[in-house]
Amino acid sequence: MSVSPLPQVARTSLVDSTIGLIRTQIESGAWKVGERIPKEQELADMMQVGRNTVREAIRVLSHANVLEVRQGDGTYVRLSVDPAEVMRRISRSSLGEHFEVRAMLETEAARLAALHRSTADIQTLRKLLKARGELRHHKTRESFVDADLAFHAAIARMSGNSALAELYRYFSGAGRTNAISVLDEQDLPEPDLKAHEAILTAIEEQMPERAAQAARSVIMPVVKTLLGKS
Incomplete structure (x- = not known):
């Protein structure tokens, strides 16, 4: 999978910003359901954040069932939308x-x-x-x-x-x-x-x-x- 740079993440709320960028890739169809997303280090380079930030973002999205972490294989897209984010948008x-x-x-x-x-x-x-x-x-x-x-x-x-x-x-x-x-x-x-x-x-x-x-x-x-x- 080719890796393209993404917009630089602001230094505040790094995890939230990283979650937002990952979510955007999924919702736009760049990363489709069932597809494996780039590895942690690749994501860190793309988003210009540390691997710990990426790891925490993936953890949050995995908890929301948007992503699925398969040990020894990688992280896959499970849902094309984040239910929690949908509800936040509805509330606004x-x-x-x-x-x-x-x-x-x-x-x-x-x-x-x-x-x-x-x-x-x-x-x-x-x-x-x-x-x-x-x-x-x-x-x-x-x-x-x-x-x-x-x-x-x-x-x-x-x-x-x-x-x-x-x-x-x-x-x-x-x-x-x-x-x-x-x-x-x-x-x-x-x-x-x-x-x-x-x-x-x-x-x-x-x-x-x-x-x-x-x-x-x-x-x-x-x-x-x-x-x-x-």
Whole structure:
């Protein structure tokens, strides 16, 4: 494998900078999944850092399952994206973008939950919705947001799609601050308890399209306001 010099790494946060450079090579396709990356000394020369810095960067990316170290053979690319970095990027998305993606997830989760829900699931949703109530029922905004997210996360778990449930769990956790900040915006519509009851009813009656529409109706007014959509 030919070795080309990469941009010089700043002397601050050497490990983080090296991780970033390795990640860029992978995400750009220069180093593909299943391919062996250059040896430590080659990487050190390319990035103009010490081998210890390279070794630590590889350790971090191996822990994230982006790289795989095979003793006596070398280090191979395992994933084309770093899940942790993806979540960090999501957490830095704009308020409007956050709620737009949340709308997509909650809409599909409600649709699938209406198809797969059990009697026990409905009982769980009733308890969670009662705990959510209205904002005025909570002592803090944080308590209200946590209760609201717990309700929607339960719907995601009931979807029967573990990938969707996990994505919603991590996404909502990363966007919790965004959800709280919405409550500071006096001009933004606040989805009320009645709107959420419509989601629960549609799921209970196993009407997937109505459940999806109810979930969309809850969050899209906020999305439209934030993104300025008509």
